[in-house]
Amino acid sequence: MTELSVEVVQTSSLGDRSYLAHDGQVAIAVDPQRDIDRLLALAGRLGVRITHVAETHLHNDYVSGGLALAKLTGAAYLVAADDEVRFDRRPVTDGDEITVSPRMRLRVVATPGHTFHHLSYVLDGDDGPAGVFTGGSLLFGTTGRTDLLGKQHAHTLAEHQHASVRRLADLLPDGAQVWPTHGFGSFCSATQSDAPESTIGRERSANPALRLESDDFVEQTLAGLDAYPAYYAHMGARNAAGAGLIDLTPVAVADPAQLARRIADGEWVVDLRSRKAYAHRHLTGTLSFGLDGPMSTWLGWMAPWGAPITLLGDSEQQVADAQRELARIGIDRPAAAAAGSPEQWAGGDDGALGHLITATFADLAAARAGTPPHGLPGADVLLDVRMGNEWRSGHVDGAVHIPLPDLPARLADVPAGTVWVHCGSGYRAAAATSLLQRAGREVVHIDDAYAEAAGAGLPIVGDN
Incomplete structure (x- = not known):
C-alpha cells in the first residue's frame, strides 16, 4: 500500500503556500504560483508526473501559474464551474469526485466565503481522507478575509465562510490535515497565525469559526479587516483571463x-x-x-x-x-x-x-526631551506609517498617522519640520523615509521595534 505524500512549496514573501500531492507516480498541483519552475523541479526530483492542477479559487493576491502549468504538462485543469474564465478548463463543482490514480482521489467541496465560488479539495487515499486543501477558507486558527470582492459583499461572505468551515469540520475526522493556501502573512487572511501545520481536530479548539456562533464570528471577522494591497484589484481579472508562461530572462541594464x-x-x-x-x-x-x-x-x-x-x-x-x-x-x-x-x-x-540618519525609540524620547543624542536633529514631527489596526491598538502620543501605502499621495499632509518615521520593526519606515527624502524632506529613520517605545518612556495611547 502506497502512502500519499503532500509537499509544501512556500512563497513566504506573499504569505502563501502551493502544494504537490503524489502517490510516488502521479501528482496533483494545488494553487500554483506564477513561477511554476519550482513545482516542475520538485516533481522532477520526486520522479512524479503532474496529471492534475487544481485551483481553490480565482486568486486576488497573486497571478496563478495554474493554466501555464496545465498546458505545459498536459494536466487536467480543475477550476470552479461557476467561475467565469476565458480559457479551457475542467469545470468542477460540489460533490464531484476525481480519480487521480487508483490510490489517490479528490472530492470537491463548495466552501464559499473567501469568494462566492470557492472550492476545497478533500484528498482521499486507501485509508480514507488524508486531509483537505482549503485555499482561503479554513486557515490555521483563522479564515480567509471576506471583503476582497467588495465591502458590499463582506457580511454575506462572512456568513458563508462560517458555514463552510463548519461543513468541512463535519465532513472530516479530527486527524485530517488542513492544507491552506493563505494565512502565513498573506493579506488574504483575516488574521495571522504562526502555526506551521494543523488538523481538523486542532482547528475545532483554536479556530473562531468553529468556536463562535455565526453572528459573533461575522462581527469579529468584519471588525478585524484592514486595508489590503491595491494591486489585488488587478489579480482577479488577470486570473480569469489566464496568464501565460512567466518570462524571467534578465531585463535591460541601466548605466x-x-x-x-x-x-x-x-x-x-x-x-x-x-x-x-x-x-x-x-x-x-x-x-x-x-x-x-x-x-x-x-x-x-x-x-x-x-x-x-x-x-x-x-x-x-x-x-x-x-x-x-x-x-x-x-x-x-x-x-x-x-x-x-x-x-x-x-x-x-x-x-x-x-545616506539616512537612523535612530531608536530611546533616541526619540531624548529628542522630545530636548536633548537629542549623537548630534541627531530635533523631532519636529513623528510619523507612524503602520496600518490602521496597528495604530488603533496603540500609538505614541502626538504621532501623525499616515499608513505607508497612503504616503505617496499624502506627502503634502506631513507637517513641516524634521520628520522622524517609525513602523512596527523598521522595514516600512525605511520605505517611508526614502520617499520623504526623495521629496526633499529632512528625515530620521527609527530603525527599532515598536515594542521598545513604551520602555523608552514614550507615552502610548490608543482607541481601544
Whole structure:
C-alpha cells in the first residue's frame, strides 16, 4: 500500500503556500504560483508526473501559474464551474469526485466565503481522507478575509465562510490535515497565525469559526479587516483571463546616466539591499524596499500600476530574485536593472550619493526631551506609517498617522519640520523615509521595534 505524500512549496514573501500531492507516480498541483519552475523541479526530483492542477479559487493576491502549468504538462485543469474564465478548463463543482490514480482521489467541496465560488479539495487515499486543501477558507486558527470582492459583499461572505468551515469540520475526522493556501502573512487572511501545520481536530479548539456562533464570528471577522494591497484589484481579472508562461530572462541594464535620467523623471528606482546598507549609502532619489522583507507586497501596493520600475541590487542574483517576486503579482518586466554598488550606480559622482540618519525609540524620547543624542536633529514631527489596526491598538502620543501605502499621495499632509518615521520593526519606515527624502524632506529613520517605545518612556495611547 502506497502512502500519499503532500509537499509544501512556500512563497513566504506573499504569505502563501502551493502544494504537490503524489502517490510516488502521479501528482496533483494545488494553487500554483506564477513561477511554476519550482513545482516542475520538485516533481522532477520526486520522479512524479503532474496529471492534475487544481485551483481553490480565482486568486486576488497573486497571478496563478495554474493554466501555464496545465498546458505545459498536459494536466487536467480543475477550476470552479461557476467561475467565469476565458480559457479551457475542467469545470468542477460540489460533490464531484476525481480519480487521480487508483490510490489517490479528490472530492470537491463548495466552501464559499473567501469568494462566492470557492472550492476545497478533500484528498482521499486507501485509508480514507488524508486531509483537505482549503485555499482561503479554513486557515490555521483563522479564515480567509471576506471583503476582497467588495465591502458590499463582506457580511454575506462572512456568513458563508462560517458555514463552510463548519461543513468541512463535519465532513472530516479530527486527524485530517488542513492544507491552506493563505494565512502565513498573506493579506488574504483575516488574521495571522504562526502555526506551521494543523488538523481538523486542532482547528475545532483554536479556530473562531468553529468556536463562535455565526453572528459573533461575522462581527469579529468584519471588525478585524484592514486595508489590503491595491494591486489585488488587478489579480482577479488577470486570473480569469489566464496568464501565460512567466518570462524571467534578465531585463535591460541601466548605466549611471540612465539611472540619473529615470530618477530625474520621478520614476520608481528601487534599492533592494537591506535597509541598513541603504541608510549607510545610496543613490540619491532611490527608494528602499529591501528584498530581506516583503518587498513585492509593499512596492506593488504603492507604485502606480503599470509605471516603470527599475531594480538596483548588490548582485545579479538579488535582482533576479526581485524580478521573480514581482512577476508573481503581475509586474512582469521591470523597466531596467543594475547590479553593483551605489558608487557604481552614481558613475563616480559622490554628489549623487546620500545616506539616512537612523535612530531608536530611546533616541526619540531624548529628542522630545530636548536633548537629542549623537548630534541627531530635533523631532519636529513623528510619523507612524503602520496600518490602521496597528495604530488603533496603540500609538505614541502626538504621532501623525499616515499608513505607508497612503504616503505617496499624502506627502503634502506631513507637517513641516524634521520628520522622524517609525513602523512596527523598521522595514516600512525605511520605505517611508526614502520617499520623504526623495521629496526633499529632512528625515530620521527609527530603525527599532515598536515594542521598545513604551520602555523608552514614550507615552502610548490608543482607541481601544
